[in-house]
Amino acid sequence: MSGNGKPRIIVFDLDYTLWPFWVDTHVTPPFRKGKGSEVVDAHGQVIKYYKEVPQVLKELYTEGYELGVASRTSEIRGAYQLLNLFGWDKYFKYKEIYPGCKVTHFSKIKKDSGMDYKDMIFFDDEDRNIRDLTKVGVLSILVRNGVNHACVRDGLHKYDMKITQRLQRLASSTPGR
Numbered sequence: 001m002s003g004n005g006k007p008r009i010i011v012f013d014l015d016y017t018l019w020p021f022w023v024d025t026h027v028t029p030p031f032r033k034g035k036g037s038e039v040v041d042a043h044g045q046v047i048k049y050y051k052e053v054p055q056v057l058k059e060l061y062t063e064g065y066e067l068g069v070a071s072r073t074s075e076i077r078g079a080y081q082l083l084n085l086f087g088w089d090k091y092f093k094y095k096e097i098y099p100g101c102k103v104t105h106f107s108k109i110k111k112d113s114g115m116d117y118k119d120m121i122f123f124d125d126e127d128r129n130i131r132d133l134t135k136v137g138v139l140s141i142l143v144r145n146g147v148n149h150a151c152v153r154d155g156l157h158k159y160d161m162k163i164t165q166r167l168q169r170l171a172s173s174t175p176g177r
């Protein structure tokens with residue numbers, strides 16, 4: 001009964017989830033390509049992401065998951081610029097980037113996708129966001145040192161377990177004949 005529970009949509013926070021800084025505080029837009037494939041800010045500071053992120057995004061996208069971003073940064077233009085310069089634009093179908101409680105971001109993704117909250121999984125580094133989205137029924141995973149293969153694998157396993165448990169509960173509450 002296990003192994004078939006997969007989310008339809010995987011949503012990521014940006015700051016301290018896909019990259020190790022606050023885009024509105026620690027770096028200075030506008031961003032641009034530097035030498036080679038580097039991305040730099042207005043001061044020429046090289047902008048890094050968590051190193052497994054490009055491969056993780058590519059694999060999830062290739063496996064057929066729909067991917068989304070939910071960020072409450074006030075540096076909206078800078079965040080979009082980085083997604084573009086890192087070459088991640090092509091992976092994200094949903095981009096909700098603006099301040100405020102992330103329940104708003106997810107209600108937009110729900111509306112645009114026609115999916116339910118239970119069809120989504122969410123990765124974020126902040127407790128408050130995890131709490132808010134757990135309340136509405138999105139399986140929400142706290143990310144401690146940025147997104148990598150291991151934390152995404154663990155999250156997808158938790159999702160599968162959640163679906164399996166729900167099915168078992170349903171099966172056991174159905175009266176026998």
Ligand SMILES: [Mg+2]
Nearest residue numbers: 013015016125
């Ligand atoms: Mg964050």
